[in-house]
Amino acid sequence: MFVVESPSAAPAVDQPPVRRRSREKIRTATRFAVPYLYLLPALVLLVVWTYHPLVQAVELSTYSWNLLPTSPMRPVGTANYERLVELPAFRDSLARTVLLIAGLLPFTVLLPLALAMTARRVGVRARTVYQALVFLPFLVAPVAAAAVWRWLLHPGGGAIDRMLGSGHNWVYDAATAHPVIIVITGWQLLGFATLVVSAGLAGIDPDYTEAAQVDGASPRQIRRWITMPLLSPTLLFLVLTTVLLTPTLTFPLIDSMTQGGPAQATTNVYYLLWDYAFHSFDAGLGAAAGVLLFTGFAAVAGSLVWLSERLAYHDD
């Protein structure tokens, strides 16, 4: 009995330090894990709904599949990409997307710049009212915007059409449908861009302007050599926002006003993707177009960020 007890007695003396050490280990491990635990929900969601789907999209793009769970997925290699590059509709939609973004830039850069510069020189109260009214469209739900513009432009009955007295069917004419989409999107973005430029202008240290005035610079020179360079990060940011927001804002307009028509006149690449996936039920082709879009999107956004870090003058 004594013999049995002694080996258990020995560790009994030894145990506390061992236990303390392991408890400490657990404590350091928990401390190490704490930030990851806080991050966990966000990371899981990010992986499940963004990054894993991105990988899956690449995978899907090498298959031929009609989205039905029961039908088999056939591996086809790069055939989807080859088909896509040869499809005139895809190339046309890319060109139209470039046109769309270029057409939006006057609304998101030039006009806001002019408006914010002008607004700086009127009274505070008037400026607040003007900015509030210009910002209003940014908060209107895109489908509601589509609805009211459809009514305003309606041939014969709409307010704008009757004021112009044209009887022209703006939305159903291939020549004007795309400009209509551009103008409505621009109308939604204008107020937001104006506020961003105003904030950018307000952030410029007035000392620079004063110093230049003391040195005898004219207002035009100040604008050209001080304000614009200091504002350039803001303007590049606006270009980036235009690129990033275009799909969100144009999709509801196109889906509810034109469905990409007439004669494909308003089909940009974002709408085409949706069309491939959910109207033609060609998952492979849709995924391939998505992968190409992601590559292009990342390249454009990446180069804009690079440009803003290289060229922009930071006032730090």
Added chain:
Amino acid sequence: MIERLRGVGRHLLLGGIATVCAFPVYWLFATALRRPADVMSLSPIPWPLSLDSYADAAEKVDLAGLFVNTAAVALCSAAAQLLVALLASYAFAMYSFPFQRVLYLAFVGTWLVPFQVTMLPNYVLLNRFGLIDTLIGVVLPTLCSALAVLLLRQHMASFPAELVAAAKLDGRSSWSILWTVVVPNLRPALAALGILLFVNAWNEYFWPAVVLRRSNGVLQLGLRSFMGTEGEDWGPMMAVASLACLPVLLLYLVLQRQITNAFVRSGLK
């Protein structure tokens, strides 16, 4: 004299553009409030006022149901985004840990993934869970907002470190510091961000259109069902459209400065 003329010119330019911008929004509500017989009228003020267009619309779609659904989706989505982002940004702002930069870039990187790219796999996944045509399916993929994480991290980074250090000396856990020290002090930022997320979720169209393919679960889709055919009913259509904008515009009316600040800050910082 010339300066005064210039001043008038500025007001004409700004006032003119402001009027052009606000006119469609005004016309939307004006048409919705006209009597059905006056819908085609060009008189600038809708008089006599009438709610007939709303009654008409309510006969065609379940207006109250759509409204409640949209509100539920937007509130759940915004609240969850806020909570998830609060926890994640707390980790980024208060700790330094291995792979921090890489993980942060993973959040920034979501900007580069247009939702059209991930929609197919997301649709397939929801389909596997049997969540297509449900409101849960609309909310679920939106729960993590990278924008919210980045914004809150900025706010927390400028949070006075002494306060946190003092609470730590008191022996409080990081969890209790988050809720008793950080959150109460960040209330204005959290409110502004919450409004921003709510507005975004309320106006969302694309994802509900993918998930709720055959039903009209939310207002934005209910509105679409009024469009598309020739010979539209403008009165009811504008009535639904006005309801689809009303909560956001009312919020704007009450919290104008906070809303514009939240939107501008979301971009500039």
